[in-house]
Amino acid sequence: MGLNRSRLRSSAPFHSKPLFRRHLQSMKYTYPQCFPLFYVIYLCWKCFFFFCVESTGDILLTFHRTRKIFGVSLSILLINLAAIMERADENLLPSVYKEVSEAFNAGPSDLGYLTFIRNFVQGLASPLAGVLVINYDRPTVLAIGTMCWALSTAAVGGSQQFHQVAMWRAVNGFGLAIVIPALQSFIADSYMDGVRGAGFGLLSLVGTLGGIGGGVVATVMAGQQFWGTPGWRCAFILMATLSSFIGLLVFLFVVDPRKTVSVNHDARINLERDELVEKGNGRVSSVWSESWMATKAVIKIPTFQIIVLQGIIGSLPWTAMVFFTMWFELIGFDHNSTAALLSLFAIGCAMGSFLGGVIADRLSQIYPHSGRIICAQFSAFMGIPFSLFLLKVIPQSVSSYYTFAITLFMMGLTISWNATAANGPMFAEVVPSKHRTMIYAFDRAFEGSFSSFAAPLVGILSEKMFGYDSKSIDPINGSPREAFALSRGLLSMMAIPFGLCCLCYTPLYKLFRRDRENVRLAAVKEEEMI
Template sequence: MFWALSTAAVGGSQQFHQVAMWRAVNGFGLAIVIPALQSFIADSYMDGVRGTGFGLLSLVGTLGGIGGGVVATVMAGQQFWGMAGWRCAFILMATLSSFIGLLVFLFVVDPRRKASVNHDAGFNSERDELVEKGTSRVSSVWFESWDATKAVIKVPTFQIIVLQGIVGSLPWTAMVFFTMWFELIGFDHNSTAALLSLFAIGCAMGSFLGGFIADRLSQIYPHSGRIMCAQFSAFMGIPFSVFLLKVIPQSASSYCAFAVTLFLMGLTISWNATAANGPMFAEVVPPKHRTMIYAFDRAFEGSLSSFAAPLVGILSEKMFGYDSKSIDPFNGSPREAFALSRGLLSMMAIPFGLCCLCYTPLYKFFSQDRENVRIAAVKEEEMI
């Protein structure tokens, strides 16, 4: 609902600063949704099929995003009941989001609700003592969650996944320049949109495929199957980045080559989150603190990876000779497209390789950390 109301406010904004403010508020709503969804999936699926659950969530969300983008683009240039189409698109999305929020409130059952009731009734006397002394229950939960977060931060598996996430997010942040790059090559808006849609479809299918394959492989190699899938996906980013940005001729006549490469690239480089990161987090984090841990990871990775886009611009301009004053807005600018492709390659191929290497220590630590969490869970159940 938080997300929906701020979306509607964007549609009703009259000035730029109003749009900027409500988009920032909208970001808070999205920040609430994503960790809660990840925690919900982790709680709803068992270890052996959790990758498929994360993959299904990613597949449906990405396809919905593509469909919403197409609908919004079509509506943007129209008028509805005397109102600009882009405003109607925002209000339509806000209405649908509000309806979904109502359905969630009425019908979705938290998979941990029963366990939480039993836990509150028969355990955690220390927190009850704090309440009796006058400290609010909410405050004690926050302190407990913060203590749990500090404990999880010390877990090697958590540290390694966060580290690879910071490095592995750099190429995805740099990819925001794909639209600009294709138009510099000479593609029109429709062709560029079609290419990026193919890439998004490939990523959506790859997320589900990677989660499914990792689930099957983890049944054969329980301590290393997910890690192998993640390393394969990260490694595939290197040859595809080189082929896309350096091998394919940078001209509008290479449309088919770009289309096939982008689809296959999306299909293979999008496994990490669903095949390894999400499921492995769920196995080394206490269940009742998963939402906070997922939120911490998203905030930490997102904040640091956001530097990738400015770095692409700096490399393209300072090292490879990109000059915005030389751009031809009608016929493309091959020289600037070449310079931008080299900046993109630097911020994609190298981070993909480092990301692949960052997973290697998990072969040693993941099984140990998972066993420690399992033993702690057994002890807590015995106490309850």
């Protein structure tokens, strides 16, 4: 797949217990007061990992030295597994909206606020990922974020009050805020420019498969009871357990491609993670100073500003789509049929994201300054006709099952290109490699914060403008009237933003070329100085 193997060299032997202690101690003393939640998670990791690392030393030593399974980089494999769990966790709550609505007597606007809270906190906390990655290697940051979202997911499954669910969704957003930018920058550093779209596409592909799995499992389990416990609660606890396990594997086995570089060109001696952590034990003031400089460097880039603007607008439809599960169930589809329809849409998105990345890679070789932008505009534009056809043209009846299925698959195949074909690869080309996590973090900060308003807006429009009434819903046969109202709210938050998103890419035909050239010249000057 064009993996940049030169950056994934073998490393020194793995000393699990001393390395583990240095990781945690450095976190403890660097951020003891600024982030209380971070310190609590530090204590959880200390207890959890000490037992696991001490009991599996010999096995870990063997795998850490090889770092490959069937010829595939172990780091890339585990990073993709983390992406699978991240997307599965994101799709968990929307898949059981109907059950949560009945359990807590909540309407669409209340459910929309749950998504709003998580996305808003995720957006505000995303810059923290850029700060942490400056001082620590990304596997440690990923593991902490994974533990955070696993804890909150389990807590949602055990919540008895709606406000408890809202609080833990905020904690979930904090964990995702740390994980997602670190994942994206890890992939950007692991692939070369000409195939970076395929790298992001593969990450999105496997992540979407995780979303499919999480959504299907939650939707199917939602209609059951296990040991007297509602199935949707069991689904949350199961997801939390799996996420914790993946976080453990990431912490123990993944090697940061940016930091495993040679310091002796003759002997090819590589820095290992323990030496890197020792470097991160400097004064807190220097960390914040470097973070502030990186922030200013990223925000003033015109390409970043344009992509963030389109991302804010373009994220609105995707955030609104969390109501698809509820909409199909209101039409009258059962849990299994709804899960199948949304799985087809997710499969289409997975294939489309990878296909879009590959096509953009090829097109960028022919048109290096505009190929990716063309792909992004095509994908955004296709959201308009598909939204209209899905929500307004197709009869809202269970007899339209196959029409819904084909439309959802084709829609997913064509509207999912932007992130992998353009946004992710272009971000990597307009900043130095050391600032990549920061640019992805601020992208998530701006997009997540503003797009989080889409979900409650769908609920408000459905209730206030189109007549949705949660009290008149038939829990068995659905409610065509409420389904129609919800579809109009969805259409309002999908078709128009897709069109504006397409137009927002236009200035990049001029700006992207200039920004990329500036980075190239800066890199040349830096090499000459060295």
